[in-house]
Amino acid sequence: MVVHLLMALMLAPGGGSIGDNRVILRDPLRGPTPVTDKDLRPSRAPYCRTEVDVQRAVEQVRNGEPGDCFVKDAAAFNRRR
Numbered sequence: 263m264v265v266h267l268l269m270a271l272m273l274a275p276g277g278g279s280i281g282d283n284r285v286i287l288r289d290p291l292r293g294p295t296p297v298t299d300k301d302l303r304p305s306r307a308p309y310c311r312t313e314v315d316v317q318r319a320v321e322q323v324r325n326g327e328p329g330d331c332f333v334k335d336a337a338a339f340n341r342r343r
Contacts, residue, residue, distance in 0.1 A: 285299045 310316045316338050317331035320330040323339070333339070 309334055 294321055307329060309318055310333055315331050316333055316335075319331050319333050320338050320341075322329045323333075
């Protein structure tokens with residue numbers, strides 16, 4: 263009985279597989295999309311080369327400005343002027 267039912271379903275006209283009857287919807291073509299979720303970070307300043315550069319950068323940081331160069335040694339901030 264079950265075999266007869268399966269044979270009837272397989273031989274039914276217009277059956278085909280499920281994939282053949284499906285309509286494929288494609289995404290619409292789009293142009294360039296602006297980027298809004300990225301943040302741009304400034305490049306890092308070069309390392310200070312001389313002691314004079316280190317002192318100038320320390321003074322700039324103490325005054326709330328970004329330093330002209332990057333101080334490698336944090337102990338430079340603890341030195342007395």
